[in-house]
Amino acid sequence: MFSHRRTLASETGEVKNHNQKYPYRLNFYNIPPIEEITTEEFETFSLDRLQVLKAIESASLRTKTELQVADHIRDVSNQYLPLHSTEGGKGYPLEQERRKDHISHFILRLAYCRTDELRKWFIKYECALFRIRFIEENKEERQAFLNNERLNWKDLTQNEKESMRNELSLANPHIKFDDETFFIVNFEQVPDLVSRRAVYIKAGKAYVPISEQVTLVVGEFRKKLYTALDLASRAFPSIDDERILPLLNNINQQYLGKTYMNGNNVVDKVTADNVDQLVGHFPLCMQHLHRKLRELHHLKHFARMQYNLFLKGIGLTVEEALIFWRKSFSTITDEKFQKDYAYNIRHNYGMEGKRQDYLPLNCHSIITNKQPGPGDQHGCPFKHFSEDNLRAFMAQTGVRKDENLKEILDLVRGKHYQVACTKYFEITKCLEDSISRDSGERHLMETITHPNSYFEQSALQLDLSLK
Numbered sequence: 001m002f003s004h005r006r007t008l009a010s011e012t013g014e015v016k017n018h019n020q021k022y023p024y025r026l027n028f029y030n031i032p033p034i035e036e037i038t039t040e041e042f043e044t045f046s047l048d049r050l051q052v053l054k055a056i057e058s059a060s061l062r063t064k065t066e067l068q069v070a071d072h073i074r075d076v077s078n079q080y081l082p083l084h085s086t087e088g089g090k091g092y093p094l095e096q097e098r099r100k101d102h103i104s105h106f107i108l109r110l111a112y113c114r115t116d117e118l119r120k121w122f123i124k125y126e127c128a129l130f131r132i133r134f135i136e137e138n139k140e141e142r143q144a145f146l147n148n149e150r151l152n153w154k155d156l157t158q159n160e161k162e163s164m165r166n167e168l169s170l171a172n173p174h175i176k177f178d179d180e181t182f183f184i185v186n187f188e189q190v191p192d193l194v195s196r197r198a199v200y201i202k203a204g205k206a207y208v209p210i211s212e213q214v215t216l217v218v219g220e221f222r223k224k225l226y227t228a229l230d231l232a233s234r235a236f237p238s239i240d241d242e243r244i245l246p247l248l249n250n251i252n253q254q255y256l257g258k259t260y261m262n263g264n265n266v267v268d269k270v271t272a273d274n275v276d277q278l279v280g281h282f283p284l285c286m287q288h289l290h291r292k293l294r295e296l297h298h299l300k301h302f303a304r305m306q307y308n309l310f311l312k313g314i315g316l317t318v319e320e321a322l323i324f325w326r327k328s329f330s331t332i333t334d335e336k337f338q339k340d341y342a343y344n345i346r347h348n349y350g351m352e353g354k355r356q357d358y359l360p361l362n363c364h365s366i367i368t369n370k371q372p373g374p375g376d377q378h379g380c381p382f383k384h385f386s387e388d389n390l391r392a393f394m395a396q397t398g399v400r401k402d403e404n405l406k407e408i409l410d411l412v413r414g415k416h417y418q419v420a421c422t423k424y425f426e427i428t429k430c431l432e433d434s435i436s437r438d439s440g441e442r443h444l445m446e447t448i449t450h451p452n453s454y455f456e457q458s459a460l461q462l463d464l465s466l467k
């Protein structure tokens with residue numbers, strides 16, 4: 001048993017020595033880290049990498065252009081997992097950056113090797129991250145990395161190229177033939193290009209233009225990662241360290257954002273009387289609860305808890321919360337309110353029972369825990385409403401165009417509920433057009449992962465001030 005530090009290599013069964021550390025920014029992650037890392041690094045490195053992969057997922061689902069995705073990923077990477085090239089990174093701690101990149105990849109490899117679905121997700125977004133980095137890398141460093149990986153495919157000589165001018169030009173009408181370099185590989189190595197008919201094939205060989213090199217390299221990366229995940233999944237059952245197992249088992253469900261324990265940072269003076277003025281800044285889940293409360297003068301237990309904790313997160317004090325709920329439950333007596341409801345409200349604020357100061361619920365827990373049954377009001381509309389109800393609710397609350405409704409409903413069908421919520425935010429706050437128009441200059445907002453973050457971003461966006 002290791003004391004406070006551990007070695008990763010033993011978990012994958014691929015212990016190797018590597019003397020030359022991180023000569024390149026790009027990495028095929030062939031060799032596991034064999035150094036000791038602290039348990040704190042174990043957690044922070046993996047969660048930081050997860051932020052980047054999730055940002056890629058979200059950006060690719062929400063945007064149309066590769067440029068927008070790359071811009072957004074550059075921002076998020078710089079924040080959580082900076083990784084500079086050797087040439088452009090003078091003055092940056094390159095060794096530390098590459099170490100973090102290396103270690104975090106292997107931790108997530110372990111965490112995401114456990115099921116087919118997790119493996120697919122990890123391969124998809126690691127490949128996307130590698131692709132972005134490869135495209136951004138300068139030519140010399142890229143080539144040095146490929147040579148090191150022995151991916152120096154054979155180039156066509158000038159004479160060979162000339163002799164195949166017609167065939168190559170026909171297969172690649174979009175390229176400038178005279179400026180292009182071609183290289184030769186077995187056609188099975190480039191299934192993507194073959195399926196897109198983007199290469200000339202003859203006698204089992206594919207003639208690949210250099211502009212398609214990235215497809216080939218990402219294909220290699222994917223192949224290696226697929227095999228490595230398979231290996232890791234077989235080694236995983238032998239991990240028995242209780243300090244890292246919980247993280248590995250739950251990391252894909254981790255909430256990575258703020259907790260909103262201490263209210264919001266943008267609006268103060270939230271009182272029982274001005275909640276109604278703020279509802280336009282609430283996400284659909286909370287708008288729904290507010291409407292139901294006004295309609296029924298009552299909410300069931302989980303709905304009350306979900307809404308009360310959200311209101312606490314936007315700054316409603318316990319005194320104001322008691323006034324708010326008392327006025328809202330207008331059809332019952334004071335005595336009944338005190339007896340049946342006031343205790344729970346104070347309990348949410350840590351003033352009763354165990355005196356635990358409960359956190360506002362994040363999207364993941366609203367979406368996955370306590371599934372609402374018939375007649376329940378809690379939950380997430382994107383996950384729990386029928387398609388017809390969700391469409392009608394979105395139309396009532398500001399999504400006017402059919403194409404926008406369709407776009408959100410497509411995301412919901414793909415089970416991307418938080419991305420759908422973010423899209424709803426962009427459309428209803430009119431951010432969508434400006435993001436498309438500015439493509440590249442204006443960056444994407446982060447994906448909504450918490451109802452209180454939705455509120456804060458909405459308030460900030462419209463410069464709401466009740467101060």
Ligand code: SF4
Pocket residue numbers: 283284285286362363366367379380381382383417418421448449450451454
């Ligand atoms: S995704 Fe989150 S914020 Fe949006 S409606 Fe669902 S639970 Fe609320």
